Amino acid sequence: MYGLIGQMKAKSGSRDELIEILLAGTQNMPGCIQYVISKDVDDENGIWITEIWETKNDHENSLQLPEVQSAIAKGREFIAGFGARHELDPVGGFGLSD
Amino acid sequence: MYGLIGQMKAKSGSRDELIEILLAGTQNMPGCIQYVISKDVDDENGIWITEIWETKNDHENSLQLPEVQSAIAKGREFIAGFGARHELDPVGGFGLSD
Secondary structure, eight states: OEEEEEEEEEOTTOHHHHHHHHHHHSSOOTTEEEEEEEEETTOTTEEEEEEEESOHHHHHHHTTSHHHHHHHHHHGGGEEEEEEEEEEEEEEEETOOO | OEEEEEEEEEOTTOHHHHHHHHHHHSSOOTTEEEEEEEEETTOTTEEEEEEEESOHHHHHHHTTSHHHHHHHHHHGGGEEEEEEEEEEEEEEEETOOO
16 A cells, blocks of 8 residues: 655635545546545645555556546646645554555 | 544654554544554654544544553553644545545
């Protein structure tokens, strides 16, 4: 498995729109086990994306999918920037199918 | 829903032991939707815990469970410290039951 934690900052007032675009573009990605989008409770423009993939290649390939490319293109105007990014090796836990 | 991203640092060489203890103590927590433990790919002592709960109260109550208290007690000697901690409001995504 391969995991990612990534922080994204929406432009002020644009978080909900950006989340809608991200959700719509990430529902059907081969090798994706989980792709969860969350609001940061302490930052009104903060978004966290937590991803679990079967392999790192599956993640890389996803960036070329038409739906994902479209979401990136549509979302760009609402993104102020990116923050923390951590690559993970998920080892297990409750609620994670393997 | 309520989410948490937390970073933990194991003492040098103790990451696998600490992960085993954490995994064993977190399998049966009321209101827990997901509790995934991951190794940080870029930090040989780094651990990330990504949690999703039905409510914030469920998370707080979990800290009093005997299995969790036992894991905290057993794990303490292997923990060097804690890093980032972010409270989240998960809004959706692929692979997340609601």
